[in-house]
Amino acid sequence: MLPIEKKLITFLSKHILLIGAAFIVLTAIITRGFAQNYVGLDFHYYLYDMPGNGNSFLYRTVTAFLLSRTDRIVAVLKWLSYFGDACVAVLAWNLWGNASKEETFEAKITLKNLFLLAAVLLSPTVLLYSVGGMRPDSVCMALILTGFLFGQKAKEAPLWVLPAILFPIAAAFWYPVYWPVCLVLCFFMLRRFCDKGAHRGLRIFAWILILSGLILAAVLEHNPAGSAHFFGQIFVIDRATGMPYSGIFPWTRDMLVLYGYVLGTGTLFFAFADRRWRIPALVVNMCTAALFGWLQTAPLIPVP
Amino acid sequence: MCQKSRPGKCHLTIIMLLVTIVSLSIRYLGKDYMSGDYRSCLSIWYNQIKNAGPGLSALLAYEGDYALPYAFLLWILCKLPVSPLYGIKFISVLFDFLLAVGAAKLIEYLCPSSGRNACIGYCVVLLLPTVFINSAYWGQADAIYSSFCVWAVYELARRRYPVMMIFFGLAFAFKLQSIFCLPFLLLYYWIEKRFSVLQFLIIPGTMILANMPAVLGGYPPLIALQRMFFQVGGRPYMYYYYPNFWFFYQLPTNVYYRFNIGAILLAVCVLLLFVVYLIRKNIHITQANFLPMLIWTSYSCAFFLPSMHERYGFISEIFAVIWAIKNPRRSTYPFFMIMSVLPFYLWALDLTNNPLWLQALSAVMNCCCYFALTITFWKILKNGEDGVANASN
Numbered sequence: 001m002l003p004i005e006k007k008l009i010t011f012l013s014k015h016i017l018l019i020g021a022a023f024i025v026l027t028a029i030i031t032r033g034f035a036q037n038y039v040g041l042d043f044h045y046y047l048y049d050m051p052g053n054g055n056s057f058l059y060r061t062v063t064a065f066l067l068s069r070t071d072r073i074v075a076v077l078k079w080l081s082y083f084g085d086a087c088v089a090v091l092a093w094n095l096w097g098n099a100s101k102e103e104t105f106e107a108k109i110t111l112k113n114l115f116l117l118a119a120v121l122l123s124p125t126v127l128l129y130s131v132g133g134m135r136p137d138s139v140c141m142a143l144i145l146t147g148f149l150f151g152q153k154a155k156e157a158p159l160w161v162l163p164a165i166l167f168p169i170a171a172a173f174w175y176p177v178y179w180p181v182c183l184v185l186c187f188f189m190l191r192r193f194c195d196k197g198a199h200r201g202l203r204i205f206a207w208i209l210i211l212s213g214l215i216l217a218a219v220l221e222h223n224p225a226g227s228a229h230f231f232g233q234i235f236v237i238d239r240a241t242g243m244p245y246s247g248i249f250p251w252t253r254d255m256l257v258l259y260g261y262v263l264g265t266g267t268l269f270f271a272f273a274d275r276r277w278r279i280p281a282l283v284v285n286m287c288t289a290a291l292f293g294w295l296q297t298a299p300l301i302p303v304p
Numbered sequence: 305m306c307q308k309s310r311p312g313k314c315h316l317t318i319i320m321l322l323v324t325i326v327s328l329s330i331r332y333l334g335k336d337y338m339s340g341d342y343r344s345c346l347s348i349w350y351n352q353i354k355n356a357g358p359g360l361s362a363l364l365a366y367e368g369d370y371a372l373p374y375a376f377l378l379w380i381l382c383k384l385p386v387s388p389l390y391g392i393k394f395i396s397v398l399f400d401f402l403l404a405v406g407a408a409k410l411i412e413y414l415c416p417s418s419g420r421n422a423c424i425g426y427c428v429v430l431l432l433p434t435v436f437i438n439s440a441y442w443g444q445a446d447a448i449y450s451s452f453c454v455w456a457v458y459e460l461a462r463r464r465y466p467v468m469m470i471f472f473g474l475a476f477a478f479k480l481q482s483i484f485c486l487p488f489l490l491l492y493y494w495i496e497k498r499f500s501v502l503q504f505l506i507i508p509g510t511m512i513l514a515n516m517p518a519v520l521g522g523y524p525p526l527i528a529l530q531r532m533f534f535q536v537g538g539r540p541y542m543y544y545y546y547p548n549f550w551f552f553y554q555l556p557t558n559v560y561y562r563f564n565i566g567a568i569l570l571a572v573c574v575l576l577l578f579v580v581y582l583i584r585k586n587i588h589i590t591q592a593n594f595l596p597m598l599i600w601t602s603y604s605c606a607f608f609l610p611s612m613h614e615r616y617g618f619i620s621e622i623f624a625v626i627w628a629i630k631n632p633r634r635s636t637y638p639f640f641m642i643m644s645v646l647p648f649y650l651w652a653l654d655l656t657n658n659p660l661w662l663q664a665l666s667a668v669m670n671c672c673c674y675f676a677l678t679i680t681f682w683k684i685l686k687n688g689e690d691g692v693a694n695a696s697n
Contacts, residue, residue, distance in 0.1 A: 020580045031566035293553035
């Protein structure tokens with residue numbers, strides 16, 4: 001081997017983590033960029049032309065606002081999901097990546113952080129939900145993780161107000177899917193992270209704020225004039241037909257689709273916190289990706 | 305692990321002879337069968353060359369998407385007094401035997417204490433249904449590039465790198481799918497640092513030499529390299545019957561070109577993460593782990609790349625069989641890899657239908673096999689094969 005080759009290989013090996021991270025980010029951007037105008041079946045199920053439009057009041061308001069300002073609604077909503085993906089990646093890095101006191105950015109990229117970055121940006125579940133489906137799940141997850149991050153730091157400083165605001169917003173954004181998720185997370189977080197006795201008043205205030213926010217999210221949902229929404233409609237009405245689910249299998253299928261992102265990314269985060277979750281995370285993500293991918297594209301199967 | 309028994313050479317020779325006769329008989333039974341690919345492609349290409357005149361310039365009339373060295377073999381066939389059907393299959397069958405011998409040699413090198421394993425390798429490869437269906441019934445030519453790849457890996461194991469590059473060059477000259485072995489080759493180069501990057505130039509050099517008949521027939525000198533990319537994108541579907549992940553996300557043709565680059569980049573990312581892991585953990589490629597590494601990298605290419613045909617896992621299946629013979633505990637992997645594609649082979653011969661539920665079952669089986677292999681491979685990297693820790697050569 002020539003000396004210059006060895007030098008080049010040594011140089012690249014030294015910076016391999018940075019190269020890997022750059023490539024992953026580039027892949028994530030290119031993959032999302034190419035698909036920004038792709039209209040999957042979700043466009044019909046989750047935006048306009050189906051009987052019981054399943055989106056929340058908040059999301060419909062955001063969509064209406066964006067529609068009034070652009071013709072490229074599909075691309076804009078996709079980039080909203082992509083923004084959520086990016087936020088989730090950054091937040092997951094902070095929460096579950098290897099903490100590093102190094103000052104340079106490159107030194108903070110450890111092997112675990114690299115795998116975490118790849119998992120949250122390129123996992124099939126994430127790609128299907130944001131690239132294929134332009135779902136708001138990633139925005140909700142970003143809000144939840146932000147609340148989680150501040151909740152963790154609340155041991156050092158009273159920051160309970162922030163999660164108490166962010167969690168209801170997440171619940172409202174993809175109501176009612178994330179409503180029970182946020183409620184459970186709040187309960188878990190407040191029990192786990194709040195020292196008993198310390199900041200008791202603040203904890204009670206946070207609880208009041210959270211519950212008020214969640215109730216407000218539910219009330220807002222039932223107020224749109226002329227709408228036929230009711231609490232939990234999405235758990236009862238088949239979004240494809242506008243009629244109640246015809247049986248347990250279509251219901252289960254749709255529930256898995258609704259909660260697929262939460263299950264997929266949630267198990268991923270568990271896997272990075274505890275290695276015993278690695279195989280379950282892999283299984284859950286592949287099953288979710290397979291199911292959601294199939295539902296999205298099966299009606300479009302070409303005949304080569 | 306390799307066993308230390310020493311059956312007589314005479315017995316092994318007799319067994320190999322018997323298996324040779326049996327495998328030839330099985331292939332002979334398929335000699336008259338005309339597959340759809342033969343009727344719609346191979347016979348047409350043969351006639352294009354035959355009707356274009358006697359000289360090498362007849363290759364200019366060739367309109368097929370197979371590589372020009374293969375077209376040259378068809379040109380030679382045109383000169384012989386044989387039926388094109390028999391001739392085309394004979395070429396593939398010949399390379400079946402080259403493949404089997406290469407597999408035996410590789411196994412013999414990896415398990416020097418057991419002559420029996422090499423014999424088993426020869427016999428099993430010859431009798432694999434995907435191998436004899438591919439050549440003798442279907443009329444396909446996957447054995448050609450696969451045999452060169454196996455011989456290349458054999459030479460790599462023996463550290464005869466220039467010869468290895470020549471074999472890889474021949475493999476690339478015949479089929480672009482040889483590129484599935486490239487990640488492993490690059491990894492070996494990077495981690496082991498045993499040869500110079502200049503030796504990689506032997507590959508395009510060999511490709512150019514292999515295409516010399518076509519160049520003499522009137523093609524441009526660099527047709528070898530231009531032609532390689534001609535094989536890309538011929539089927540604009542994410543899923544094209546190789547039971548990989550894309551079965552669950554089939555997209556129509558009009559959006560294929562939005563997603564194919566992303567899919568290729570994803571496949572590269574998967575391999576890159578693996579490379580990063582090896583480098584950071586300072587894991588070297590040893591005799592214990594190089595086969596699973598080769599299998600996993602080539603299998604990952606077929607698993608994640610879009611537009612994969614059902615035959616494109618051929619080379620990984622062969623290496624998986626070699627691995628299973630070296631380490632019988634790993635036999636489940638080649639079994640499931642082959643079982644998941646076998647329905648498609650039978651469908652290609654019009655022996656069965658190809659209902660969606662069967663394709664789904666194959667895809668699920670192949671996905672489970674891939675992930676099980678990934679987990680096993682991960683454990684091998686951490687703990688070594690059979691618990692022996694990875695150490696540098």
